[in-house]
Amino acid sequence: MLYVIHAYDFTDEQALERRMAVRPNHFDGAKQLKSTGNFVLGGALLDPDGKMIGSMMVVDFEDETGLNQWLQNDPYVTGKVWEKIDVKPFRKADI
Structure with a gap:
C-alpha cells in the first residue's frame, strides 16, 4: 500500500537547528527504507524563499502497522522536527 506523507516542521527559532542536527540520521533511515x-x-x-519547512514522502508498506512503526521511530519525529504529520493512502495514476 502506498502512502503520501506531508510533514510540517515546528516553527520555533530552534526548528531548523534541530532539523539539521538529525538530518544525517533521517537520511540513513531513508536509505534503509529504499534498500527494503x-x-x-x-x-x-520549501517556502517561497527556498527555506525548508517540512517534508514530503511517498512510502510503500504492507499495512498501517508497518508504516506507523517506522514513522514513530524516524529521527524527524523523535528529534521534534515535524510538528504536524498528514498521512494518506495514495494510488499512483496508471498513465
Whole structure:
C-alpha cells in the first residue's frame, strides 16, 4: 500500500537547528527504507524563499502497522522536527 506523507516542521527559532542536527540520521533511515523497497520518493518542502519547512514522502508498506512503526521511530519525529504529520493512502495514476 502506498502512502503520501506531508510533514510540517515546528516553527520555533530552534526548528531548523534541530532539523539539521538529525538530518544525517533521517537520511540513513531513508536509505534503509529504499534498500527494503519501502521508500518511493521524498524530499523537502520549501517556502517561497527556498527555506525548508517540512517534508514530503511517498512510502510503500504492507499495512498501517508497518508504516506507523517506522514513522514513530524516524529521527524527524523523535528529534521534534515535524510538528504536524498528514498521512494518506495514495494510488499512483496508471498513465
